[in-house]
Amino acid sequence: MNSLVSIVIPNYNRESLIRETLDSVLAQSYSNWECLIVDDGSTDNSVEVIQEYTKKDSRFKFIQRPSNHLKGANACRNIGMQKAKGDYIIFFDSDDLMMQHHVESKLKFMLDGNLDYAVFKSKNFGQPDDVDEELDYSYYKTYEFNADNYLLNNLRFFTNDLIVKSDVAKKCEFYFKYKADIENVLMTQLVxxxxKNGFxxxxxxxxxxxxxxITQSLEGNKKKGLKHLFFYYYNVLDYIYDLNASTKAKQFILNQLLYNYRNLDFNLEVSFFEFLWKIIKFNRPSLLLGIITHRLKK
Structure with missing residues (x-):
């Protein structure tokens, strides 16, 4: 087992945390990796911390997001993914920790099953009661790991849970338009x-x-949560048609888009007419009528 694994980490002002994250990468039982840290224009000293690691270990690579490139964690993930030289890619966050067997376990599972991508489990740590929390992945025992069950919200996983074949990952992209960092769009493209996947x-x-x-504050903020859901369903429309999702999944996505649109009480960066045109293309008169009616009531 000697495949190169690329670890892609976006960073923004994580001076106080990223050292611990990079130490967890250094401690991996599997050694044939490269770690690409893409900085999103940090204003603290996290870049200096990162450069300490690039100087002492050439497997760490520092990348500065170009100033003319859109900001955001997903924009940085896309940059890192395109520059990755590995056979496999792992996406990771600058505030989380890898267990010592993280890379080795993921790679072995991929190779044993000849998979295109796989999902592992995460658990929370650092809570006020100092008790690590096991996250719920029980739905994988109930539902088959396929596109329909993911699109119908029967299954879910975090960005950190993934390992993906590099050539498959590079056919996809993280969504970063309209300032909405939504990892789910890449996951939708994958499924x-x-x-050829596994849990x-x-x-x-x-x-x-x-x-x-970011995830916890998003869940705790209704406005951001609605925006997150709207843009997920809005953007994923292109993929569910281009990549031939099932009729059931298409119907569900369209219904969820309308439901979230009706619940928005604030202006979106997306043009209403751009939104309308996208719906017109899908030839759904009832959905179109619902959107126009809601717009007229505003």
Whole structure:
């Protein structure tokens, strides 16, 4: 087992945390990796911390997001993914920790099953009661790991849970338009592109619990949550048609898009007419009528 694994980590102002994250990468039982840290224009000293690691170990690579490139964690993930030289790619966050067997376990599972991508488990750490929390992955025992069950929200996974064949990952992209960092769009592309996947009931990631955690603050903020859902369903429309999702999945996505649109009480960056045109293309008169009616009531 000697495949090169690329670890892609976006960073923004993680001076106080990223050292611990990079130490967990250094401690991996599998040694043939490269770690690409893509900085999103940090204003603290995290770049200096990262450069300490690039100087002492050539497997660490520092990349600065170009100033003319859109900002955001997903934009940085896309940059890192395109520059990755590995046979496999693992996406990771700058505030979380890899267990020592993280890379080795993921790679072995991929090779043994000849998979295009795989999902492992994460658990939370650093909570106020100092008790690590096992996250719920029980739905993998109930539902088959396929595109329909992912699109119908029967299954879910975190970015850190993934390992993907590099050539498969590079056919996809993380969504970063309209300032909405939505990882699910890449995951949707993966499940539609290939069913050569697998789930491993093994914890390999420690997800840090803290107030600045993007996912937790998103879940706790209704406005951001609605925006997140709207843009996920809005953007994924292109993929479910281009990549031939089932009729059931298409119907569900369209219904969810309309439901979330009706619940929005604020303006979106996306043009209403751009939104309308996308729906017109799908030839859904009832959905179109619902959107126009809601717009007229605003």
């Amino acid at each position: 539609l592109l290939s069913n 491993k009931d093994e914890n390999v990631t420690l997800k840090r619990y803290h107030d600045a955690n």
